[in-house]
Structures are given as structure tokens and as C-alpha cells.
Amino acid sequence: MYTLEHRELQEGEFWREIPVFAKVSQNEFLDYKWQIKNSISDLIKLAETIKGVVSDDFIVAISKGFHFAPMNVRVTPYLLSLIDWNDPWNDPIRKQFIPVSTQLIEDHPMLTLDSLHEQKDAPVSGLTHRYIDKALFLTVNACPVYCRFCTRSYAIGADTETVKKVDLYLNSKHWENAFQYIESRPELEDVVISGGDTYNLSAEALKKIGFRLLQMPNIQRIRFATKGLAVMPMKILSDEKWLDALTEVFLLGRKLHKQVAIHTHFNNAKEITMISKRAMDKLFERGITIRNQSVLLRGVNDTYEKMQLLVKRLSYINVQPYYVFQHDMVKGVEDLRTCVKTAIEIEKNVRGVTAGFNTPTFVLDAPGGGGKRCIHSYEYYNRETGVSVYTAPSVKPGKYFMYFDPFHSLSEEIRQAWRDQKKRQQMCLDAIYHSGVGACSRLA
Known part of the structure; x- marks a missing residue:
């Protein structure tokens, strides 16, 4: 049955339902600095924040869950406020960021930490060159939040109880090595600027990297990869300096007839609120192209109904659904992976519900460095x-x-x-x- 559910975005002061945020004003909540300052980055603070909202059993399960997790805890107040705390065990947003021990599953013996062999295909630290004309440029090793299923859990964030992180030396001194390599390879035309998360780059660094790449004769396309739009959209609404720097890079790209885009990461329709739409509208007004890359996650978006709603809602806020990734074979998150046949069935049911240019391609990033393969292939x-x-x-x-x-x-x-x-x-x-x-x- 046809519905308009994709237009029904959560609004109002929903964060006040969490006791510790009950007195937070709208101006405070929509300030990115407040979101950063009040982000949860340790288990004690997380437990204090949700104490009285959830059962003691749930808090114990969280503590045990992070004992086995490849990523540390880091969530924004905005994300926490979107979780259904009446049923946190099954909430699709909670599942992505906060592990509970009772839902963890034994790892498949073939799982690794760097399943895509990004380090093996890196000619210089922080730069993966796998495709002939495209490179992945890792510029920072931190993110505004830490996803449990991160494909770079081998390097991003601090060490955990189960993973000692690889130091990729991602800083401005090492960026120069990457720039020199990119300039030396005339076949390189396309650079994905990622990390970590480009949301964590300063305005000056964002502009420096964008300008440097666009001014290289061989580079025709650059993309900034960030989950920030999904987990802290208020940065777009309140950090004018950062937004202006991003806009300057886009304007330079147009002047030089080169493509610039943002690739972001929404996984469930619940993550898209009226705040998200306001942020996307602001980017759209400046002519900035935004594409989305989801990961297929068990209990999050692994039914065709959930994926259809996500695709339609993304389209509604002018974010192009670009890719849906089969979950990479990384350790510690076996409970979130789905099988290939699930992706195939969902793709069949998603195709045809909206325009082709707003229909994502379902892909598998081949373990061992084969790159993105159509899930059917x-x-x-x-x-x-x-x-x-x-x-x-x-x-x-x-x-x-x-x-x-x-x-x-x-x-x-x-x-x-x-x-x-x-x-x-x-x-x-x-x-x-x-x-x-x-x-x-x-x-x-």
C-alpha cells in the first residue's frame, strides 16, 4: 500500500525525554559545540546518562559488550535522543553504536580486522590506490561517533580491550606524501577524502586539502566522506566557518569544471529528522551534491520495508541513495552482518519504488582488495x-x-x-x- 511515511520526520524537542537533557534548550541542542562537548566517550558517562531510563540488566550488558568490541564508545547527544529507550534491545540506532553482550555472536573464522586489505594497497601511509583512476585518502583518524561495524576498526579511534590500533600517521605532515604521490600518477582522476571522518577536519584543513587536490591537473573529481551529516547535522546549521570553507571548495570545483560531492552515511530512516532536513536544505541551497552510502545491517535495515523507507526518505531530503554495502567481514560485529541472499532479495524489492537515479546499487566490497562488486555478480x-x-x-x-x-x-x-x-x-x-x-x- 502506498503511503507518505517518508515525509513524516521527527521534530520538536524530543531530546528532553532523556532526563539529563530535559532542561537543554533548542539553541543549546542545535549548537554543534554543545553536541561535541556533551558527546559520550566513556562507559561511565554513558551509564550515568541513561541511568533510570533503562534496566540495570541493560547497563550490565553494555559494559560486557564493550569488553569485546573493536571500537570504543562515542555517541552524540543527538544520536542518544533518537534511540527508543522503551525498547533499547531492538532499537536500530542503538545496535549500530552500543553493543550488548547478550546479542553478540561468535566470529566467523574467516573474519579479519582489515578485510579489504587497505593497508596492503597503500603506496604511502593513509592513501589506498586500488582502482586505476581512484584513490582513497585517509586524512584523520577520529570521527564524531564510532560505529561498531567500522571497516577501519584496525586503525580508527583509541585501542580497545581486543584491538591495538595501527597508527597510520594521519596528519598534515604526512598529507604531503599523499599529495606528491597523487600528483605523480597521471591516471589518478578521482580522490575520496575520508578517515576517520572529514567532519573532524578544521575549516582550514578542509579548504587546504580540497584546494590542493582540485588544482592538480590530473584530478577531476573529489568527494568528502562523512557520517557527520547523519549524527550531528547541527554542525551544518551552526558552524558557519566550516560550511563556508566547504562551499569555497565546491565553488572552486565548479570554476575549474571539476566535480565535488559529499558522501554521507544514513542507515535507517529514524536517523533522518527535521533537523537533518534543515541541514540538507542549507547544503542544497548552496548547490552542494550529497550522496548516501548505507551498510546493510541486521536488525537495522535488513528488510525491504525498512530499506524502501530509507531510500524514499533520503530522496525527500535531496540526498541521493548511492550505495548499499554488504557488511564487510570485520571482527567483533557478527551479529550485524547479513548473508548475500538477503541483500539480493532486498535489492529486488527496492528497485522500482522510486526513480532510477534515486535507487541505490547494492554492492559487496570484495575481501582482499577486489573493490566494489555488484551483489548479483x-x-x-x-x-x-x-x-x-x-x-x-x-x-x-x-x-x-x-x-x-x-x-x-x-x-x-x-x-x-x-x-x-x-x-x-x-x-x-x-x-x-x-x-x-x-x-x-x-x-x-
């Missing part, structure tokens, strides 16, 4: 063992890449087989054989 997929085989002839010809469905989607018999090293190897060999690529290809 596997060479072989065994739904029983959960092994899918992909190739990437334009990225790494002659190699194949395997993705493994999460444990919760497999039978107990198959889970036991994965725990056995010999049976594990045999399931991989069988998948390669049936894919038809084994004779002329090799594992990345």
Missing part, C-alpha cells in the same frame, strides 16, 4: 556453506575473492564444519572449483 554462491566467489577483472585480473555469510545464517552442522580447519579449507576449495575460475585465477 558472483561467479558462484553456495547458500548452504555461505561461500560466494567474486572476480574483479578491471581491478585485480586473474584473482578471485571470497565472501562468507555470517554464522547466524548457517546451520549448526555447517558452523561446526567452519570450526574445523580441514573442512574449512575444503569448503573454500569446493567453491572455487564450482565457480569455474580456479584453473586460471588465484586467491587475492
